[in-house]
Amino acid sequence: MQLPQDLQEALAGVLSQGSVKALRAAAEDLSRRYRAPASGKGPLLRAREDILAYLAVRLPATFAASHAALAQVKAQLPHFTPRTLLDAGAGPGTALWAAAALFPSLEAATLLERDREMIAAGRRLAAGASAPVLRAAAWDEAHLDQAFSAPPHDLTVAAYVLGELGQGAQDALADRLWRATEGVMLLVEPGTPQGFARILRQRDRLLAQGARTIAPCPHDDACPIIGSDWCHFAERVSRSALHRRVKGADLGYEDEKFSFVALSRLAPLPLAGRVIRHPQVRGGHVHVALCTPRGLESTVATRKDKDRYRLAKDLRWGDPTPWDAAEGAPVRPRDGGGKEQP
Numbered sequence: 001m002q003l004p005q006d007l008q009e010a011l012a013g014v015l016s017q018g019s020v021k022a023l024r025a026a027a028e029d030l031s032r033r034y035r036a037p038a039s040g041k042g043p044l045l046r047a048r049e050d051i052l053a054y055l056a057v058r059l060p061a062t063f064a065a066s067h068a069a070l071a072q073v074k075a076q077l078p079h080f081t082p083r084t085l086l087d088a089g090a091g092p093g094t095a096l097w098a099a100a101a102l103f104p105s106l107e108a109a110t111l112l113e114r115d116r117e118m119i120a121a122g123r124r125l126a127a128g129a130s131a132p133v134l135r136a137a138a139w140d141e142a143h144l145d146q147a148f149s150a151p152p153h154d155l156t157v158a159a160y161v162l163g164e165l166g167q168g169a170q171d172a173l174a175d176r177l178w179r180a181t182e183g184v185m186l187l188v189e190p191g192t193p194q195g196f197a198r199i200l201r202q203r204d205r206l207l208a209q210g211a212r213t214i215a216p217c218p219h220d221d222a223c224p225i226i227g228s229d230w231c232h233f234a235e236r237v238s239r240s241a242l243h244r245r246v247k248g249a250d251l252g253y254e255d256e257k258f259s260f261v262a263l264s265r266l267a268p269l270p271l272a273g274r275v276i277r278h279p280q281v282r283g284g285h286v287h288v289a290l291c292t293p294r295g296l297e298s299t300v301a302t303r304k305d306k307d308r309y310r311l312a313k314d315l316r317w318g319d320p321t322p323w324d325a326a327e328g329a330p331v332r333p334r335d336g337g338g339k340e341q342p
């Protein structure tokens with residue numbers, strides 16, 4: 001996926017303030033700090049260079065993850081036309097950029113963020129946005145591990161922030177956001193076992209409070225993914241020339257792995273299943289691993305069934321299943337061992 005043109009231009013303008021050398025050093029340092037198991041132990045973004053490095057190397061990926069998650073929400077709730085958005089731990093406003101690209105109905109946004117430099121960077125980016133909701137967003141300097149105001153909003157988001165809070169603050173934030181949610185609440189985390197565990201915990205807690213799962217799960221039952229496996233998705237993100245230079249990378253893209261859950265009091269469209277791994281295409285067969293309302297299933301589409309084979313060949317990881325997979329065999333858990341990523 002490509003960032004929207006206005007976001008690309010706004011980023012290029014803000015990033016022109018930092019030297020590539022300084023950005024590269026800050027990006028390496030930032031990546032090291034994100035990898036360290038330091039949940040809830042103080043700010044990860046410490047200096048202005050850290051924030052510029054975040055814009056250069058993380059914003060494109062976190063944008064892609066929030067955008068992909070919100071696209072699934074839109075598919076499951078086609079009549080959802082949010083007017084207001086509340087983002088907790090908004091960083092530079094990434095999730096609002098993603099939401100504005102998908103929901104032109106958005107009119108007002110409240111962005112909660114503790115870091116003043118980050119707020120300043122977010123404001124500079126938003127000044128060049130084509131969507132009025134970005135230019136008019138209200139930025140609130142708030143500390144999520146203390147009491148903060150969260151009035152009702154149609155769409156509430158906490159993206160890549162739970163992992164920066166202690167357990168008690170994660171629970172309190174999820175509860176507060178849920179109380180403020182009039183439509184959909186979205187939680188996004190890195191697609192690691194730890195990120196997934198944080199998502200699963202809040203899904204379980206909020207289902208107990210009456211929430212419905214909008215995406216990615218096709219049911220409101222206990223998650224069937226257990227043991228060393230973890231539910232996550234991947235989104236391919238184009239790297240700009242500056243992004244490549246700052247990362248010292250040759251590839252023109254990267255794959256961002258993320259876990260998420262979208263919850264609501266609204267009922268989603270029924271979903272036969274969701275593809276939970278890259279489908280494997282092998283000589284006339286497509287093997288598809290699915291999460292379904294009956295649990296984990298695997299199915300094989302062969303050339304004998306032309307329609308099903310054609311549908312299966314076009315399937316991507318994260319897609320809804322275009323057929324009912326009742327005949328599939330149980331899926332074996334994958335090997336684990338993933339690491340926390342920035």
Ligand SMILES: C[S@@+](CC[C@H](N)C(=O)[O-])C[C@H]1O[C@@H](n2cnc3c(N)ncnc32)[C@H](O)[C@@H]1O
Nearest residue numbers: 062089090091094114115143144145159160164
């Ligand atoms: C990894 S960034 C994610 C930013 C944005 N949500 C995104 O998806 O790109 C985490 C953000 O949460 C903010 N944050 C972390 N802990 C916070 C706290 N206790 N109160 C307010 N903001 C916090 C950080 O300053 C940072 O901007």
